[in-house]
Amino acid sequence: MSPDSMWSIGELAERAGVTVKTVRFYSDRGLLPEAARSSGGHRRYGPDALDRLHLIRSLRTLDLPVPDVERVLDRDDTLEDVVAGRLRQVGSRLTALRWQEAALRLLQDCGPEERAARLRLIGAVSVPPSTAPLAGFWRRWLPPRLPARLVSAIVEHSVPQLPESPTPAQVLAFTRLHAFVTAPCPGTGNGQPAAHRAGGGSPAVLYDGLVEAYALAAPHLRAGRPPRAGEALDCFVSAYARSCDTRDTPGFRRGLSGQLAADPRIDRYWDLTAEVTASPDPTPGVTHDWLRTALDDQLAGTAG
Structure with missing residues (x-):
């Protein structure tokens, strides 16, 4: 096809069902290269331009920004x-x-x-x-x-x-x-409650053990079982004992019960977390309280 037999910008716009302004915009951005120029210096387009213009319109219908359209046209493998x-x-x-x-x-x-x-x-x-x-x-x-x-x-x-x-x-x-x-918490240097330090000793050993104990206790909470002695409680107490490099003894359990009762608490956090998630899975806070209660009940039974 000679330049004069190709489509003018107006003819391309009419065939594509768009305005001349739209064709000129994409042409000026380099998205719609012209095939030639007429003898009068006007832009001329071939059939390939119509296919390309249809592709551009499809991509823009999906609300893809023009820079993303440019990426797709430059490299087909970027579409995905x-x-x-x-x-x-x-x-x-x-x-x-x-x-x-x-x-x-x-x-x-x-x-x-x-x-x-x-x-x-x-x-x-x-x-x-x-x-x-x-x-x-x-x-x-x-x-x-x-x-x-x-x-x-x-x-x-x-x-x-x-x-x-x-x-x-x-x-x-x-x-x-x-x-x-x-919210700032008065009386603390960092604006939040004091760090949880029950058990002393090695915090890494303590928290590693607590994560394991919570996982063992979770099935009991999901099943609605009341706090009880067992593997989860033993793992819970062991985490504190190992963090202090001591043994799990009846005396240690009695001391731990009192120490946990004095721990800083963030019950409000766990209550709101449960409301946000609306999940049947117990929060770590609820699990911790379940294990604490299991420990207190065991000690009460032993004392009785």
């Missing part, structure tokens, strides 16, 4: 990566919208006397919400110099997975949880 990235962005936007909807319903369903307080809680949390403040809370709460892999494991088990489609009650629980972990 671009689509995957776009899906992640859309998923994040949908999650944000669901949280916004639940937050709006939370405000709609409460009385005027509660609305201002709830609005302050909601306004302090990003959308979609981030669990980074919760992770930071635990990194401050845990004893210093724990191995990184142990800190990561504890944070993973202690920071709740947020629902993608929350209820208004879950939004309220998370905003209260966020307020709890970010």
